[in-house]
Amino acid sequence: MAQAYMTEPGQGHNAGQAGSRAARLRNWWRPDGMWRRGIVLAVLAVVLGLLMILHARVPNTVGNLGSLLETFLPWVGLGIPLLLVAAVLRRSATALVALLLPAFVWVNLFGSQVTDKAGEGGNVTVVTHNVSVDNPDPAGTAKDLVASGAEVVALEELGDALPTYRQELAKAYPYHTIEGTVGLWSKRPLSDTRPVDTKMGWNRALRATVTASDGQQFAVYVAHLPSVRVNPQKGFTANPRDASAKALGEAIAADPVKKVVLLGDLNGTMNDRSLAPVTSQMRSAQGAAGDGFGFTWPASFPMARIDQIMMKGMSPVKAWVMPSTGSDHLPIAASVKI
Secondary structure (H helix, E strand, O other): OOOOOOOOOOHHHHHHHHHHHHHHHHHHHOHHHHHHOOHHHHHHHHHHHHHHHOHHHOOOOOOOHHHHHHHOHHHHHHHHHHHHHHHHHHOOHHHHHHOHHHHHHHHHHHHHHHOEOOOOOOOEEEEEEEOOOOOOOHHHHHHHHHHOOOOEEEEEOOHHHHHHHHHHHOOOOOEEEEEOOEEEEEOOOEEEEEEOOOOOOOOOEEEEEEEOOOOOEEEEEEEEOOOOEEEOOOEEEOHHHHHHHHHHHHHHHHOOOOOEEEEEEOOOOOOOHHHHHHHOOOEEHHHHHOEOOOOOEOOOOOOEOOEEEEEEOOEEEEEEEOOOOOOOOOOEEEEEEO
């Protein structure tokens, strides 16, 4: 006996919708769907890679944006893991392939900085530290610097604590010279000491000749270039620093002594094009012989290496960041082969 079945009103329509959803779900997981998805993520990955490749083409004419980007350029790489997570969640093969570009560029630019390049054979250790005018414990900072055993110590932002540093460093460093807010202390004799005009209107740079224990001489420059600020109206206000960097670079280039060490707070990184008058003629101790990025500022959460040890005519053997003192900068040291 034949039986008849009846459906509730709308049941066939619902079944059709369910079938359509199932079809869309099947298409979602099909391999060709993995390539169609994530186009926006892929574009962002390519833009990120191009930004790192072409960072020197980002103009400084508007708010010194190029220098601002170059100051924090290594951190641009944080976009890679973020886009990677998004690509995996989106299940986009296109985005994953596109991410190879920024990953390759970042490794090419900064991969060598995350390895330990320290060697042996240095015969002079130098230290530089922006001790900060707001340092609550200058005496303790001075004791930490003495404990480093460095032959040469450069200090910036001495301020009213200068008498404390003179007293605490006197025994370990019998030779010293002061110009304005910067100073140089040495275990070896100093000669030909003089201020360096960095177009600031007051002294924040000096030059001296150090005679090493074997009789060799090398020039030491100590500099504290003008501070930079990020201003919502004016952008990256770095023009005074840039003018000082140009004057400092000219002074170093004209120095008759061929072996030169630069110690100081340059308020800029080696990537910043505006420091090229200095960086183009000198090697970074951290870049050549350091372990890691060597970020020095701010001390509470270092994000950039704006304190520098650079040299020419000499070989950096080892470079490192020292433990925090009472300053908002971290001190840095380098072992140098004259």
